[in-house]
Amino acid sequence: MSSVEEFRTAFRDWLRADLTGEFARLRGRGGPGREHEAFDERRAWERHMAAAGWTCVGWPKEYGGRGATLEQQVAFHEEYALADAPARVGHIGEQLLGPTLIAFGTPGQRERFLPRIVAVEELWCQGYSEPEAGSDLGGVRTRAELDGEEWTVTGQKTWTSLAHRSDWCFVVARTEPGSTRHQGLSYLLVPLDQPGVEVRPITQLTGTCEFNEVFFDSARTPAANIVGTPGEGWKVAVATLGFERGVSTLGQQVGFRRELEAVIDLARRNGAAEDPLIRDRIARAWIGLEIIRGNALRMLDGVSAGAPGPEASVGKIFWATWHRELGELAMDVHGAEGMLAAGEPYDLDDFQRLFLFSRADTIYAGSNEIQRNIIAERVLGLPKEARP
Template sequence: MSSVEEFRTEIRGCLAANLTGSFAGLRDRGGPGREHEAFAERLGWERHMAAAGRTCVGWPEEHGGRGATVAQQVAFHEEYALADAPARVNHIGERLLGPTLVAFGTPGQRARFLPPIVAVEELWCQGCSEPDAGSDLANVRTRAVRDGEDWVVTGQRTWTSLAHEAQWCFVVARTEPGSSRHRGLSYLLVPLDGTGVEIRPITQLTGTGEFNEVFFDGARTRAEHIVGAPGDGRRVAMAIPGFERGVSTLGRQVGFRRELETLIGLARGNGAADDPLIRDRLARAWTGLETIRCNALRMLDGVAAGAPGPDASIGKIFWATWHRELGELAMSVLGAGGMTAAGEPYELDDRQRLFLCSRSDTSYAGSNEIQRTIIAERVLGLPKEIRP
């Protein structure tokens, strides 16, 4: 295994050599609020990277990965961000579903589902949230019943990122009649191209629609497509946030730093930095970003152990709040002109898109309220919240 610096140099060289020709125009495409941009071309780019062995680098070699260490994975994500490489289309399969199957799946499930993720031949979406059950799985109402060799799924999912582009969805459903709260849930792998599945895009504040509602009306999946034992879905699902908050967050912070530096330059250029309150907020944003990075590095011990523990919620609540406040600061720097679209019919600039997209940061992947409960109960050991 190469050293971290050797690995970083390899990835940097690979990106420089390949983000050329037909791929050169993909730099910085497909970020938050722009997930629709050049989707087919970005899919082609990711398959090109897969053919060169540059996907799923942190997975074990026996499952198609590179077996990269945590430090090497950090280097990969940082170099990918520094190269302005396009936003990934296979994030949910590579970072969420794949590690879940490595940890909890059967040999047959790994053999069936992991190779198409490595090759970017099948895309996945996450089906956990419902209209009345977002960050709290206790309120899940979607049900699945066993019918011979199938599970039959009925219910609704919402806020399902890129479901309209995915072939599969992992779904937490209630499989034990009469069960309540976290009991009786199961983790199912459900195809989206069968009967009984309807996908409806949700138009967001940015005017785009990568979020979706997914309706299951008697949708079927094979019996062996349950991860873990029936009724054990909460344990499997609770591992997902740990995988999601792993090393890739350090790459995301490269983008955060670029946004902040651009905003500082804009404030200096339009005179907003002359306002002492704006200067103070910019300084606080800089120190906040340094703190986020230090906290993320501190959490890497948990990643190295397999997945971050509940204290990973500290990092999530910190960066989400910081980024939302950066969006608010961007609008203050823009002033009244920031309230006007750049063009017809609804063309936004990067700062306006930052403001609108960052409003959701404190809700998706576990709301701030849920994160505080996890920190209180599972990190600090405080008494659990009284529930009816």
């Protein structure tokens, strides 16, 4: 195994050599509020990465990864972000489902699904939230019944990122009639290209459609496509959420730093930096970014133990709130010009898109309110919130 610096240098050199030619046009494309940009081209780039062995680097070698250490994975995500490489299209399969199958899946499931995630042949989405069960997954109503050798799934999921581009969805469904809260849930792998599945994109404030409603009407999946024990899918679902808070957040922070630097540059150019209140907010944003990194590095202790613990909720609250406030700062620095779209019909600049999309940061992937409950109950040991 090479050292961290050798690994970092090897990946950096590969990016310099291969993020060129037709792929060079993809720099900076995609990401929150912009997932529609060059999606097919970004998938081609990611398959190019796969051919060179640069997808799923943290997975064990026996499952198609590089067996990279935690420190090497951090280097990978940082270098990818520093190169301004395009946003990944296979993130959910690589960072969420893959580690979940490695930890909880059967040999058959790993053999069937993991190679296709590594090769970026199949894309995944996450079927958790519902109209009546957003961050509180204990209210899940989507149900599944075992019908011979297949599960039939009926219900609705919402805010499903990139479902309209995905081949499969991992679905949390209630499989035990009469069960309540976190009991009786199961974790199912469901193909989307079949009768009984309808995907409806949701238009966001940014004018784009990255989130979706997904309707299941007796959709089917083989009985073998259940991860873990029937009725005990909650612990699998929670583990997936833990992997979501993993090392890729270090790369996310490189993007945050780039956004902050752009806001600072704008403030210098348009004179907003002369305002002492603006200068104070910029200073606080810089300090906050350093705190985000510190929280993330501390959280990695949990990753090294298998998955981040509830302390990951501290990091989620902090970066989500910080990023939302950065969007507000960007608009205040922008001034009155920020009220006007750059062109027809709804052409937003980077600062406007940052402001609008970051409103969702404190809601998706577990709202701030839910994260505070987790911290209170699982970290501080406070009494649990009363439930109806």
